[in-house]
Amino acid sequence: DGGITQSPKYLFRKEGQNVTLSCEQNLNHDAMYWYRQDPGQGLRLIYYSQIVNDFQKGDIAEGYSVSREKKESFPLTVTSAQKNPTAFYLCASSMRQHQADTQYFGPGTRLTVL
Amino acid sequence: RKEVEQDPGPFNVPEGATVAFNCTYSNSASQSFFWYRQDCRKEPKLLMSVYSSGNEDGRFTAQLNRASQYISLLIRDSKLSDSATYLCVVNLETDRGSTLGRLYFGRGTQLTVWP
Numbered sequence: 001d002g003g004i005t006q007s008p009k010y011l012f013r014k015e016g017q018n019v020t021l022s023c024e025q026n027l028n029h030d031a032m033y034w035y036r037q038d039p040g041q042g043l044r045l046i047y048y049s050q051i052v053n054d055f056q057k058g059d060i061a062e063g064y065s066v067s068r069e070k071k072e073s074f075p076l077t078v079t080s081a082q083k084n085p086t087a088f089y090l091c092a093s094s095m096r097q098h099q100a101d102t103q104y105f106g107p108g109t110r111l112t113v114l
Numbered sequence: 115r116k117e118v119e120q121d122p123g124p125f126n127v128p129e130g131a132t133v134a135f136n137c138t139y140s141n142s143a144s145q146s147f148f149w150y151r152q153d154c155r156k157e158p159k160l161l162m163s164v165y166s167s168g169n170e171d172g173r174f175t176a177q178l179n180r181a182s183q184y185i186s187l188l189i190r191d192s193k194l195s196d197s198a199t200y201l202c203v204v205n206l207e208t209d210r211g212s213t214l215g216r217l218y219f220g221r222g223t224q225l226t227v228w229p
Contacts, residue, residue, distance in 0.1 A: 033216075042118065042201070042219035043158070050214070058216075090157055097214045100146050100205070105157035 002027045004106035006091050011111045013078075013085070021076045021109045023091030029104075031097040032074040036060060037088040037108075046089075049074055050097045078111065086113045117141060120202050120220035127227055131192045135223045137185040137202030145215060146205035147178055149187050151198045152222065158201055161187075192227045199224045 004025040013019045025032065031050050035043040045058030049068040063082025068074055074093075078085045089109045094101040120137045127133050139147075147164035162169065164176040164185055175188040185202055202220035 035219075040122070040221060042116075042221045043217075044219075045216060048216065088155075097216070100215075102148070102160055102163070103217060105159070108157050110155075 004091060004093055004104060006089075006106035006109050008109060009107065011109055013111065013113050015113055016080045018077055018079050019111065021078065021089055021091075021111070023074045023076065023106055024072055025074075025091075025093045025106075026072060027093060027095075027104065028071070029093035029095055030071070031094045031101070032068070033092040033094075033103065034058075034064070034066065034074070034076045035090045035092065037090060043090065046076065048097070085111055087111060116220075117206065117218035118202055118204050118220040120223050122221050122223060124224040124226060127192055127225070129192055129194060129227055129229055131227075132188065132190050133192060133225065134189075135187045135200055135202070135225075137187075137220055139183050139185070139202075139204045139218075141204075141206055142180075142183060144183075144204045144206050147176075147185050148203040148205070148217075149174075149176060149185075150201040150203055150219075152201055153198050158219075161200070189225075192225075194227050194229060197225055197227050 007022045033048040034046040047066040049055040065077045091106040092103040094103045149161040150158040151161045152158040164178045168177045173190045177186045199222040201222045205215040
């Protein structure tokens with residue numbers, strides 16, 4: 001079955017630690033995205049990638065980093081510089097970064113900073 | 115100013131009721147429009163795209179008014195399984211005249227259907 005997988009589902013981190021969230025898709029999509037969702041708020045875009053070896057900052061990129069070395073994979077690192085990292089992180093992909101293309105989401109990772 | 119504004123609700127309706135959600139967007143250059151559904155602690159899933167002429171999918175009807183920059187979703191004959199948060203989503207071009215887009219999400223409208 002084609003889809004998007006994210007791991008782990010739940011993640012706990014101590015303050016001051018970096019942590020990497022995994023996102024893999026086998027839909028052969030070119031474009032991939034990372035969003036953050038906080039309670040009572042809409043999804044906010046962290047980073048996006050239109051194609052391999054290219055990515056762009058979204059609205060809240062500070063304290064995060066990404067890489068896109070393979071088409072299928074778009075890992076997100078939450079660094080210690082991110083002041084309030086506890087949130088629900090969602091990865092998405094679309095065929096292209098075209099306006100009409102539907103984005104499909106992975107199941108998400110809940111990150112809690114202790 | 116937020117790109118997409120939604121009434122967060124909650125809407126609490128009995129089974130069989132008709133319920134409507136509204137959404138406004140601020141940028142007239144917005145090109146594509148969607149409604150996503152998000153169940154509690156799950157990922158958003160596409161419910162339907164919204165076309166200029168309006169479109170229907172079973173019990174769900176979506177309308178777009180470009181002049182007023184307004185999107186709506188109507189659910190008829192509500193079912194218990196319709197209980198979820200409904201996200202209004204707008205795809206806006208990244209640069210003027212570009213075909214590249216990115217999504218902007220409303221906060222979501224929470225719906226609870228009770229028996």
